[in-house]
Amino acid sequence: xxxxxxxxxxxxxxxxxxxxxxxxxxxxxxxxxxxxxxxxxxxxxxxxxxxxxxxxxxxxxxxxxxxxxxxxxxxxxxxxxxxxxxxxxxxxxxxxxxxxxxxxxxxxxxxxxxxxxxxxxxxxxxxxxxxxxxxxxxxxxxxxxxxxxxxxxxxxxxxxxxxxxxxxxxxxxxxxxxxxxxxxxxxxxxxxxxxxxxx
Numbered sequence: 643x644x645x646x647x648x649x650x651x652x653x654x655x656x657x658x659x660x661x662x663x664x665x666x667x668x669x670x671x672x673x674x675x676x677x678x679x680x681x682x683x684x685x686x687x688x689x690x691x692x693x694x695x696x697x698x699x700x701x702x703x704x705x706x707x708x709x710x711x712x713x714x715x716x717x718x719x720x721x722x723x724x725x726x727x728x729x730x731x732x733x734x735x736x737x738x739x740x741x742x743x744x745x746x747x748x749x750x751x752x753x754x755x756x757x758x759x760x761x762x763x764x765x766x767x768x769x770x771x772x773x774x775x776x777x778x779x780x781x782x783x784x785x786x787x788x789x790x791x792x793x794x795x796x797x798x799x800x801x802x803x804x805x806x807x808x809x810x811x812x813x814x815x816x817x818x819x820x821x822x823x824x825x826x827x828x829x830x831x832x833x834x835x836x837x838x839x840x841x
Contacts, residue, residue, distance in 0.1 A: 659710045723746055
């Protein structure tokens with residue numbers, strides 16, 4: 643019996659975090675996973691995507707941890723602890739995540755495993771991207787920029803004209819060439835090479 647078959651049997655063909663029963667795959671729980679039955683979990687696509695891309699975190703999805711954190715499987719407990727830790731730091735209104743985290747007891751070895759994975763994830767998240775405008779000026783979240791050319795906005799049936807001011811931009815975390823901003827009340831992605839920092 644291979645690892646996937648063992649996990650299918652253990653999980654009863656359901657995601658070990660949220661109990662979904664489709665798009666399931668073996669997910670090694672790092673940072674130093676051997677992809678064995680003991681250090682892997684069986685997860686759905688939604689859970690895998692959110693774990694690997696913290697920017698896509700949907701707090702409501704993770705209310706499932708209220709049940710799965712009590713799993714007898716160490717790898718499941720470790721992942722539940724990591725996700726609850728992220729959610730507890732996610733901002734206001736996630737008191738429930740902190741409450742669950744306070745209840746979840748991990749022994750020293752498992753806590754070290756859980757923390758090691760968090761550190762690896764945080765280091766990846768801390769990779770800094772410098773967003774530069776068309777003149778090479780550094781852009782920051784909240785800046786105002788002006789468009790340097792007419793831009794056809796896909797799916798919105800209008801053209802954003804050169805010289806249009808876009809206030810309160812946000813930076814796209816994993817792409818230094820993109821920012822987001824509102825034009826005509828619609829939030830769009832704009833390439834940094836087509837904007838100039840105002841002021």
